Amino acid sequence: xxxxxxxxxxxxxxxxxxxxxxxxxxxxxxxxxGKKQAENRAKSAILLFECGTPTVNVFEFDDSASNxxxxxxxxxDIAWLDFVLANRTxxxxxxxxxxxGPTANDKTILTIDQYMQGMFDHLENPKQFVIQLFQPEKxxxxxxxxxxxxxxxLVFKEAxxx
Numbered sequence: 001x002x003x004x005x006x007x008x009x010x011x012x013x014x015x016x017x018x019x020x021x022x023x024x025x026x027x028x029x030x031x032x033x034g035k036k037q038a039e040n041r042a043k044s045a046i047l048l049f050e051c052g053t054p055t056v057n058v059f060e061f062d063d064s065a066s067n068x069x070x071x072x073x074x075x076x077d078i079a080w081l082d083f084v085l086a087n088r089t090x091x092x093x094x095x096x097x098x099x100x101g102p103t104a105n106d107k108t109i110l111t112i113d114q115y116m117q118g119m120f121d122h123l124e125n126p127k128q129f130v131i132q133l134f135q136p137e138k139x140x141x142x143x144x145x146x147x148x149x150x151x152x153x154l155v156f157k158e159a160x161x162x
Contacts, residue, residue: 001061003031003143003154006041008052010159014151025099026087028146029154031059037103037140042162054162060155061143068150073101076108076134078127084112097150102139 005011014029021027032038035056042054073080080101086092104112111133120126145151 001033001063002157003033003059003061004035004038005029005031005057005059006038006043006045007055007057008042008045008049010055011057012156012159014145014154016146016148016151022088022090024084024087024104025101025142025144026092026094026146028094028144029151031061031143031145031154032103033141033143037142039162055159056162057159058157060157062153062155068097068153069095071096071099071101073099076102076104076131076139078131081112081115081127081130085116088112088116094146097145097147099144099146100141102134103142104139108134108139 005014016028019027019029023030030041032041038056039054042056046052046054071083073083083092083099084104111130114120115126115130120129123129145154
């Protein structure tokens with residue numbers, strides 16, 4: 001399976017020690033099944049780091065590996081939201097090699113931030129309200145490779161600049 005990573009540089013050998021903290025699925029190396037999403041991430045990386053060239057790194061992933069602990073979220077449901085909230089607040093200890101599930105886009109990130117600020121606390125079921133807001137969204141799937149064991153399953157194929 002092909003997976004894509006948007007960056008401001010070529011990344012042939014991902015390093016778990018690099019990257020931003022408190023992201024949706026925790027610390028690690030994020031990839032997407034969609035080229036367009038990776039291309040958008042590459043453009044964002046240029047704005048964030050203010051250097052480099054928008055670059056999409058292409059990897060092959062052997063998803064038949066059976067000895068990996070994988071957490072799969074089929075949709076942006078309450079379990080997904082709880083996991084994202086825990087990671088964004090640094091309250092999760094990673095127990096998985098790979099986490100797969102919906103990517104929070106700009107709209108869902110804003111909604112999650114509003115939830116974390118307590119803006120929906122007056123509602124009877126704030127989490128369910130947040131999940132309902134996500135339903136019309138067509139969220140892309142992202143993969144988090146959280147361990148060295150998981151990274152060993154990735155093979156760098158190529159990189160291209162935008």
